[in-house]
Amino acid sequence: MRTTGDDIRIKINDLSVGYTDKGQDGAPVLLFIHGFPFNKSMWKNQVAAFSNSHRVVAYDVRGHGNSEPGADNFSIELFVHDLNFVMDALDIETATLCGLSMGGYIALKAVINYPERFHALVLCDTNCTADTPEVKEKRLNAIESIKQNGVEGFADGLIENLLASQTLVTKNEVVAAVREMIVSTSPDSLFQTLIAFTKRFETCGKLPEIKIPTLIIVGKEDIITPPEAAQFMQEQIPGSSLSIIEHAGHLSNLENPDRFNDELKGFLASITNKKH
Numbered sequence: 001m002r003t004t005g006d007d008i009r010i011k012i013n014d015l016s017v018g019y020t021d022k023g024q025d026g027a028p029v030l031l032f033i034h035g036f037p038f039n040k041s042m043w044k045n046q047v048a049a050f051s052n053s054h055r056v057v058a059y060d061v062r063g064h065g066n067s068e069p070g071a072d073n074f075s076i077e078l079f080v081h082d083l084n085f086v087m088d089a090l091d092i093e094t095a096t097l098c099g100l101s102m103g104g105y106i107a108l109k110a111v112i113n114y115p116e117r118f119h120a121l122v123l124c125d126t127n128c129t130a131d132t133p134e135v136k137e138k139r140l141n142a143i144e145s146i147k148q149n150g151v152e153g154f155a156d157g158l159i160e161n162l163l164a165s166q167t168l169v170t171k172n173e174v175v176a177a178v179r180e181m182i183v184s185t186s187p188d189s190l191f192q193t194l195i196a197f198t199k200r201f202e203t204c205g206k207l208p209e210i211k212i213p214t215l216i217i218v219g220k221e222d223i224i225t226p227p228e229a230a231q232f233m234q235e236q237i238p239g240s241s242l243s244i245i246e247h248a249g250h251l252s253n254l255e256n257p258d259r260f261n262d263e264l265k266g267f268l269a270s271i272t273n274k275k276h
């Protein structure tokens with residue numbers, strides 16, 4: 001029997017996974033995957049907005065939020081396997097998949113590997129490229145810096161890059177929530193995920209094969225995965241559309257939730273006549 005709630009856990013291959021499951025039984029499933037180093041709580045505005053029309057599920061990627069890290073080395077492929085197991089365990093045959101940044105890396109790979117499981121895709125503040133040598137080096141430097149100075153300095157530096165200037169000045173509650181998610185992620189999970197990013201493969205070459213309705217969303221001031229990266233993906237994925245969110249950086253769903261939700265709502269309505 002289905003368990004519903006904001007903060008529940010399920011065992012998947014010996015791994016305890018934290019998740020939210022709201023909305024009606026039998027409603028179309030909207031499945032959210034968070035970015036790094038955050039957790040499912042970053043989707044709280046979307047869970048509230050869409051649980052009247054959808055069964056809304058948001059889970060913690062292993063090593064984040066309430067999900068255990070497990071024994072395997074992190075990789076995007078491992079995260080995609082976990083997603084499959086989460087869907088099986090929650091009895092979700094097919095879903096509309098919505099991932100932000102790291103969640104987008106996972107979502108893209110999942111849709112490419114298991115196209116039959118997803119009937120629509122929402123890619124937020126993400127990209128399809130692999131890390132450049134410079135980015136890899138930055139990630140390795142971040143690991144060293146956390147080892148030497150702790151996670152607080154890492155959180156401060158990251159927040160400056162994540163959020164739009166207006167968010168930093170006017171939305172203290174968003175800044176505090178983002179900081180809390182970062183500092184509550186264990187150093188080992190931070191290191192493992194950063195390493196996994198450096199090893200991930202590009203998915204750009206596969207974008208033309210995506211056949212499901214796709215919406216790409218990006219914060220206008222996203223400097224981590226900027227609008228140009230979103231535009232490139234939009235040009236590569238047949239029939240996809242692009243929404244640029246004003247007053248938002250890399251965390252568009254948290255920084256401008258009203259506008260983000262309007263865009264998502266419009267997209268979901270546009271595919272209502274198709275199965276979703």
Ligand code: MLT
Binds near residue numbers: 034036197
């Ligand atoms: C994220 O928000 O998931 C990260 O920015 C991903 C990354 O560092 O590549």
